Amino acid sequence: MTLGYVLLQNLRRNPLRSGLTMVAFALPMAVFVVGISLVLALQQVSKANEAELRLAVQNRIALVNALPERLRREIEALDPEKKRIVAVCGFRWFGGRVPNAKSGIQSLGVDPDTFPIVYRELRWTEEEELNWQRDRRAAVVGSNVAAQYGWRVGDRVTLESTVPPYLALEFVIVKITDVTGRVNGMYLRRDYFEESRAERGFRTPGCNVFWLRCTSIEAMREMQSLIDGHFANSPNETRTMDENAFAASFTEALGNLPGLMQGIALVVVFIVALVAGNTMMMSFRERTRELAVFKAIGFSNRRVFGVVLAESVLLALVGAAAGIAPTAAVLSAVGVRTVGFLPITSLSVSPTAIVVAMCIALSVGVAAGLVPAWQAIRLNTVSALRRVG
Amino acid sequence: MGAAGIVLRDVHKAYFKDRLEIPVLAGLNLEIAPGEFAALMGPSGSGKSTLLHLVGGLDTPTRGSVRVGESQLESMSESALTAWRSRHVGFIFQMYHLVPVLTAAQNVELPLLLFRMASSERKRRVQTALSIVGLGDRTDHRPNQLSGGQEQRVAIARAIVTDPDVLLADEPTGDLDARTSEEILNLLNALNTEFGKTIVMVTHDPRAAGHAGRTLHLDKGVLDREEVNARKTAAASAS
Numbered sequence: 001m002t003l004g005y006v007l008l009q010n011l012r013r014n015p016l017r018s019g020l021t022m023v024a025f026a027l028p029m030a031v032f033v034v035g036i037s038l039v040l041a042l043q044q045v046s047k048a049n050e051a052e053l054r055l056a057v058q059n060r061i062a063l064v065n066a067l068p069e070r071l072r073r074e075i076e077a078l079d080p081e082k083k084r085i086v087a088v089c090g091f092r093w094f095g096g097r098v099p100n101a102k103s104g105i106q107s108l109g110v111d112p113d114t115f116p117i118v119y120r121e122l123r124w125t126e127e128e129e130l131n132w133q134r135d136r137r138a139a140v141v142g143s144n145v146a147a148q149y150g151w152r153v154g155d156r157v158t159l160e161s162t163v164p165p166y167l168a169l170e171f172v173i174v175k176i177t178d179v180t181g182r183v184n185g186m187y188l189r190r191d192y193f194e195e196s197r198a199e200r201g202f203r204t205p206g207c208n209v210f211w212l213r214c215t216s217i218e219a220m221r222e223m224q225s226l227i228d229g230h231f232a233n234s235p236n237e238t239r240t241m242d243e244n245a246f247a248a249s250f251t252e253a254l255g256n257l258p259g260l261m262q263g264i265a266l267v268v269v270f271i272v273a274l275v276a277g278n279t280m281m282m283s284f285r286e287r288t289r290e291l292a293v294f295k296a297i298g299f300s301n302r303r304v305f306g307v308v309l310a311e312s313v314l315l316a317l318v319g320a321a322a323g324i325a326p327t328a329a330v331l332s333a334v335g336v337r338t339v340g341f342l343p344i345t346s347l348s349v350s351p352t353a354i355v356v357a358m359c360i361a362l363s364v365g366v367a368a369g370l371v372p373a374w375q376a377i378r379l380n381t382v383s384a385l386r387r388v389g
Numbered sequence: 390m391g392a393a394g395i396v397l398r399d400v401h402k403a404y405f406k407d408r409l410e411i412p413v414l415a416g417l418n419l420e421i422a423p424g425e426f427a428a429l430m431g432p433s434g435s436g437k438s439t440l441l442h443l444v445g446g447l448d449t450p451t452r453g454s455v456r457v458g459e460s461q462l463e464s465m466s467e468s469a470l471t472a473w474r475s476r477h478v479g480f481i482f483q484m485y486h487l488v489p490v491l492t493a494a495q496n497v498e499l500p501l502l503l504f505r506m507a508s509s510e511r512k513r514r515v516q517t518a519l520s521i522v523g524l525g526d527r528t529d530h531r532p533n534q535l536s537g538g539q540e541q542r543v544a545i546a547r548a549i550v551t552d553p554d555v556l557l558a559d560e561p562t563g564d565l566d567a568r569t570s571e572e573i574l575n576l577l578n579a580l581n582t583e584f585g586k587t588i589v590m591v592t593h594d595p596r597a598a599g600h601a602g603r604t605l606h607l608d609k610g611v612l613d614r615e616e617v618n619a620r621k622t623a624a625a626s627a628s
Contacts, residue, residue, distance in 0.1 A: 001495050001511075003502055009490040293486040296447060297500045297547070298475020300468060382448050385482070385559075386438065 003303075007311050010283075011318070017279060018315065024275040025319025025364075028268040029357050030327040035264060036353035045181045046244045052121060055220055056246040057210040057227055060237040063249075066092065066206030067236050069194075072111070075210060078226055084219035087117040090207035092190055096159030098149060104162055105145055109190035112138075118213045119187075122177045131174035136192040139171035142185045143178035151176070159186075165200035169193070209246075269364055272316075276368035280312045284372035291376050292384030301377045308376045312369025313362060320361035324354055393458030393477065393554035393587055395421040395444055400453035402439050402610075413439045414450070415610035423458075426581040426588045428601035435607040437591045438559060444589060445478050445557045446470040458554055475503045479548030481558040485540040487532040487547075493519065493539075494528040497546045504551075518546035521584075522576060538569035545576060549586070556580065558590040562597050574600040 011018045057075065059065035072088050079085040089111045096107035112133060116124050122140065124132075132138045141151060151157060153173050161167045171188060194205045214220045224240045231238040241249075284291075294304055328349040402414040414436045421427045429437045442448040443455050446462050449470075455462040460473055487496045494515050501511045519525050522542040532540055541561060548556055558577065562570035578600050580586045590601060598604045604616045 001491075001498050001502070006488070006491065006495075006499075006502075009488075013490050289484075289486060290488060293480075293482070294499075295471070296445070296474065296480050298471055298503050300471045303503075382442050385442075385447070 003307060003310075007307065007314055010311055011315060014283070017282070021276060021279045021315055022319035022322050025272055025316055025361060026323030028264075028272060028323070029320040029361060030323035032264060032268055032360070033324050033327055033349055033353045033357045034331070035260070036356055037348065037350040040350045040352060042247070045247065050244065052243065053214045053217065053220055054118065054243045055212040055214060055223055055227075055240055056243065057212065057238050057240045058208065058246075060228075060239045063208055064093075066204070066208050067210065067238070069205040069207060071231075071236060071238075072207070072210055074230070075212065075227060078230060079223070084215055084223055086213040086215060087114040089114040089118040089211045089213075090190060091209045091211060092193060092206065093163065093208050094159070094188055094193060095162040096186065096188075097162055099158060099160055099168070101149075105159070105186050106184055107159060107186040107188060109188045109193035112189040112191060115140075115187065118211050119182075120213075122175070122179055122182065124175070128175045131172075132189075135172055135174065136189055136195075137170060137172045138174045138189055140175045140177060140187040141173050142183040143176055144183040145186055146173070146176045165197060165202050167193075167196050167200070169196055265360065269360055273364045273367050276312060276316055276364060277371065279315070280308070280368050280372045283311070284308060284375060288379065288384050291379055292381045295379065295381045296385065304376045304379075305373045308373040309366065309369040312372070313365035316361045316365025316368065317358065320358055324349070324357055328354070394423040394425075394456075395419070395555070395587065395589070396454075396456045397440075397443070398454045398456075400440075400443065400455060401451045402436070402443065402448070403451050413610055414443075416453070417607075417611055419605065419612055421587065421589060424581070424585045424587055425603065426578070426601045427590070428598035428604045429589060429591045429607060430593065430595070430598055430604055431607035431613070436610045437607055440607065441557050441559055441589060441591055444555070445480060446474045475500065476551065477554045479551065479553040479556045481541070481544055481548050481556060481561045483560040483563040485532070485537075485544040485564075487540055487543055489532050492529050492531055493524060493535065493543045493546075496532070496543055497550050500547060500551050514550050515546075518550040519543075521549065521580075522546045536569070537565050538572055541565065541569075541573050542576065545573070545580075549580065549584075554587060556586050556588045558588065560591055560593065562592070562594065570594070570597065 057067070057071075059067055069090060072090050075088050076085065092109040094107040094109050095104060097104040116122070116129050116132065132140070137156075139157070146152070149157070151173055153176060155173045156170055157173065158168060158170050161169070169188075169192070177183070190207075197203075198205075212223060214223060220242060224242075227240045228238050291304055291308070294307070295301075299307075331348050397417055397419040400414050400417040400419075401412070403410050403412045405411070413434070417436070417440065419440075429440060431437050439448070443450055443462070444457060446457075446465070447470075449455075450463050453463070458477065460477070462470065462473075465473065487493075488499070491499070494512075497515045497518050498511055501514060506514075516525065516528070519528055522545050524539060524542050524546065527535065527539060527543075530539075532543070535543065541564075545561075556577070561577070562573050565573060574597055577588055577590065581588050581602075588601070590597070592598050599618060602618055604618065606613045606615065
């Protein structure tokens, strides 16, 4: 037997109370870990985006309002010598869904000539690029989507669009990408898309967003103001932003996530500390006589302090682990691929989030155990023994 | 470990409550020989438990000296007293005070956790202590699976497992029926006669005190009178 064993057995003393206190740790820690993981996943995407020197140009009013196709040429004309812009690529929302599937795929029609340039991080092979340029039905698919539907390169797949004119088109997969931020998407050739729309009488080719690859950060800044200035007071006023700002416009609906997480963390720490502190005080009061006996038989103040504090810490850590472990297991089993329009590859519990949560649990455990541990030191053995006859 | 004698010289002890001094022991002089079994009797407030606490190093006198074996307790620091208690004193309480979530063997093992000792040696000592108190077959029982008498036996095993010089018992039969009390007192007797432990027992029960070799009557913080148990002394001489 060790003192550690005694501590574990102490948690069994009042199983209901220990269990409820652990739940008080488990639930907020589970929520906290998911939140932190979400923030970290977004930061990861954000970091990856920063390196790509891309600008998004969309309708100033709303993304859903398509800009005319010709704006691409006007944007390119703003930098005739191509000193600041490498290439411009128009995107149009296709909103495809595999027939009879429950959920849709983030599928977009893209300009076939410039897509491999603007998204060069997809690491194109010569063969892939050739197939992309050669076949109007070519499609690039994210690895999560491919895995979900069991698609491989060369497969012919049919997607039904969820937006007018509700096209059902066949595509040929020429590339599967696992690049961060692109694994949940599917990219189609816009020319094929627009021609099919035109056949249904929709003769308004346009783009929801133009993506520009720039030559440098300075070039991005210059083009941003140049483009918005150029289209100001026109029927197609634009809003130009970098990729992170573009992504943030989607996550704004969820509020300031990092700030929210910090707020939650503080509230969680405070509430759980109160709950755990209360539990430890009750436990201490119930065991006053027992701790007095411990001291009588030779346990030093330091050791008694350690026993009480360690019990609190153990309760906190076991409680936190009880919340985090199932959360991580469920997330990895279910494999949450995306959260709405968030540009994250998948939501899995980050090791950093686990470490942070366990550190918080540890701190709360120490904070909650300090007062009873200190009282255990101050406990007058003689008085405590007298009280019990 | 052998037995230790106890010598108290002009021991005063007072407690303070709201700046009011409450004297408990008032110049007590007392000697208990090594290997003696002494009973402490007296009315409530006479200083019996206080005396037990002073001898056990749980408290220090306001004035005077307390010597147990070779140790002069009044001059020792709190941490030194704690370490001393773990090696030299075994406590037996009226309400047993076992840890409810531990088995009998684990309760007995508790004081041994303070020593650097191999697990096998700890187990051997625990088994020996439980066998001495007649509970060698109850090692895996938890306190709530034992009778009051058995719980007190476990508490006695916990007190003797470190092989202390002195056993201090505070009304060890106060919560037990007459028959079980007799068993516990016989056990204490055996620890005194067969293992030579010095035992000091606080009791209100004259029959319990009859098991001791000498009964010390305290009143108002001083030794009022003492009685020698002739039957016990004769039995000891005969053996």
